[in-house]
Amino acid sequence: MHSLPGRFSRGTVAAALLIGSSACALGTTGTAESAPLPSPHSQVRDVPLPPPHAGFDYQIGGAYQPPAGVQVVSRDHSAPAAAGLYNICYVNAFQAQPGAEKEWGDLVLRDGNGAVVMDPDWNEALLDLRTADKRGRIANKVGTWIDECAGKGYQAVEPDNYDSFTRSQGLLSAQNAQDLVKLLSAQAHGKGLAIGQKNTSELASSRAANGLDFAVAEECGEQNNCAEYTQYFDNQVIVIEYSEAGLRNACAKWENDLSIVRRDRDVTPKGDSAYVRETC
Template sequence: MRRRRGAARAPLVAGAAAVLLLAGCVAGAEGVAESPVGEFPGGERPDYQLGGPYPPAEDVGIVVRDHREAPEQGRYNVCYLNAFQVDDDGEGHWADALLLLADGAPVIDPDWNEPLLDTSDAGTREKIADVVGAWIDGCAEAGFDAVEFDNLDSYLRSGGALTAEDNLALAGDLVARAHGRGLAAGQKNSAELTKRARSLGFDFAVTEECQHYDECGAFTDAYGASVIEIEYADQPQANLAEACSERGDTISIVRRDRELLPAGAEGHVAQWC
């Protein structure tokens, strides 16, 4: 939900980055770090509930909710975290020194009016990781099974002040923190970074509109069946039909309303294969 389309999108990166091994992990096949957490239930029906929690349909196996909400008993629960930008009710967690500045003013994501966090310096990344790490701890204590880190692609909106390497360095620290708390870690969007993110130890991916933008292969090539695909109802219905035909028996797919409204609200849409 956080990363609506409309911002500049980079082409897929062809070159492979150096493999980074996380603490407590060992190198697996093709440079992918073996995860210390349980297997992601790829193929289960997902419900993406960032607009507000509600009881999921009986046959839904994966529920994604904001970290301020409680997990759903008896399902695989993913905890959403805005890890690279400041959301509209998160300013109190962030010191001004952790925001990315240009000419003394915060650099803003124009789609969401969110200030970007400054991942360009190792010391600043450590402080950001302390804040997000506390949220990760809270997700574990609440009973979530996994975390999803949004806005990995914030560097694309930084005017060149941040790089993919800056954000991946922070991502590696967050993945390690999640694994240390027994949580699987999910990459959010950023098709151009899938191979490099996977090598950091990410366990699964959450992708918005990959059918619409013809980039689903980047995620399934890196993560296999461990992918949640969300298509949106303000795009053609055919996107869901095509996604289900191509991947519906392998990965987790849902079509939602753009605002991710709770069930019963006017405009709520939740459709599956």
């Protein structure tokens, strides 16, 4: 499942790129000159980005025919891409799907008593990001889904629960999360896919170092923090609201700049009695 709406907290990058980004360039006289810092809005990789301020639909709870005017859609990695649209592939990368923790074996996070650490809101086991070995194995498993996304014709990937460290009882750190997302970014970019930062606005300033191309922000209208994303992603921000008030606030401030949609909290497919979809 997707991260709990409104819950937010304030692939290995090649060594040559890391060195190049931090090293000093030698001038013609042999003196060292500081390399220019990249703009916080500069594109991270040469991959196709979602068209900004485009009609968007969030279909991770079940695929259906996109409404008229939709140009960008996000669907679960098990679903086919929508023909003729920009498709974002949803993968649950930092937690196990409900009831699927056995599939992850020793990659499930456990506390000092050996109990599985759960996300209580979605009944999902957190994954253990604390060692390079485990992060690599998690990335390999999620990487098979990313490869699947590319094979189905998706243009981007959306790894969910980037902020799971905030629910880890202090066992995981923000650095653990960033170390994993770098592996996923490398995998996505290697397949020609863009990769989005899901929520976790307090890490937006590190988007370039983490290899993230755009943002998917749940309830930033409700929480009045969309600017925490636009500061670093400019208009490459997709906003998902789950309340009338959140949609109203997001539209009042960002209607002319960002992709904004309101969905029901379970993101049910069209035709379900709980289905809700509104735009500005």
